Amino acid sequence: MNTGIEILQTTGAVVAFLTVLFVGSKLLPGRKVVLAEGGEVTRVFKLNGLALFLLTLLVVGIAHLLGWFSLTFVQDNFWILFIVANVVAFALSGWLYWRSSESRNSFKGFFRGFFLGRDLNPVWLGIDLKFFSYRPSLIALALFNISFAVVQVETYGQLSLAMVLYQIFTFVYIFNYFQFEYGMVHTWDIVSERFGCMLVWGNFVLVPFFYCIAGWFLVHAQATLAPAIAVALVTLFVFGFWLFRGANEQKHRFKQDSRAKIWGKPAETLDGRLLVSGFWGIGRHLNYTGEICVYLAFVLIACLESWIPLLLVAWLVGLLGHRSWRDDRRCRAKYGELWDRYIERARFSMIPFVH
Secondary structure (H helix, E strand, O other), X not given: OOHHHHHHHHHHHHHHHXXXXXXXXXXXXXXXXXXXXXXXXXXXXXXXXXXXXXXXXXXXXXXXXXXXXXXXXXXXXXXHHHHHHHHHHHHHHHHHXXXXXXXXXXXXXXXXXXXXXXXXXXXXXXXXXXXXXXXXXXXXXXXXXHHHHHHHHHHHOOOOHHHHHHHHXXXXXXXXXXXXXXXXXXXXXXXXXXXXXXXXXXXXXXXXXXXXXXXXXXXXXXXXXXXXXXXXXXXXHHHHHHHHHHHHHHHHHHHHOOOOEEOOEEOOEEOOOEEOOHHHHOEOOHHHHHHHHXXXXXXXXXXXXXXXXXXXXXXXXXXXXXXXXXXXXXXXHHHOHHHHHHHHHOOEOOOOOOO
């Protein structure tokens, strides 16, 4: 097929994908969460991401089975999609910078405004764009992962055990993100990060195209995954998921109700402000540790084929390690002496008894 036609088709597919998700976010029913400061409403979020995720997979799956669309398109056009996604990300970042009302009279101001962002929660047609951006990011990641499985079946006639585990792990992780969407509105990214090129590019390019790296190497994997290794990987994934989601869920329940029970007991706090029960009495960032374990389970599946997927874990260790340092610095500025007391209680950051 002519390269120009491929580029046009791929661009059309990306625009259609984003448009459908945006319209779906607007029209699908969902519970609304309102955040307020000083009695004034600051943000409104509609929690319909799970319905949008499942509906997208259903429609794409039916279209594939009926022959209207082939999921192999996603892998076959991976690099064209990558280029188009970059164009979209930089165009959106430029538009976000342009629409901001802040002054842009210097290069330094331009760089910070463009890269880090000027607005905390820009809204367009009633949709919080930063909150929305995680939807195409993770739904695209899911479609990439599924496309790898489809290509393997069409090439070899069956799925390998490694691919089956990879599909289960990644689906559970993405499904749970949307299931826990009510808690995501309180995360650092949503509450404190401005929406600029850093987050835009991360969501539209980095996550869907880099976080699927293990699946890419599993398509034509020749090595057979031993049952004992499979059991070990399942154990690692379950442990990491329990730690990651359990810690986030405990924090969310405490924020909603300071009298909530943690591990069957009333939540213990410092001055009613900082939780020191459950995971949060052991370490300050064990949710990050759990997420790293989850991704380690993803990439170890493919390590019989290549060491390259380990780059994803190395990236996450650096990213989340740096974020834990930023969290500590921000919390010390916010809580002062109370944070020092909390560190004495929860001495460990990400690795109990080590760090």
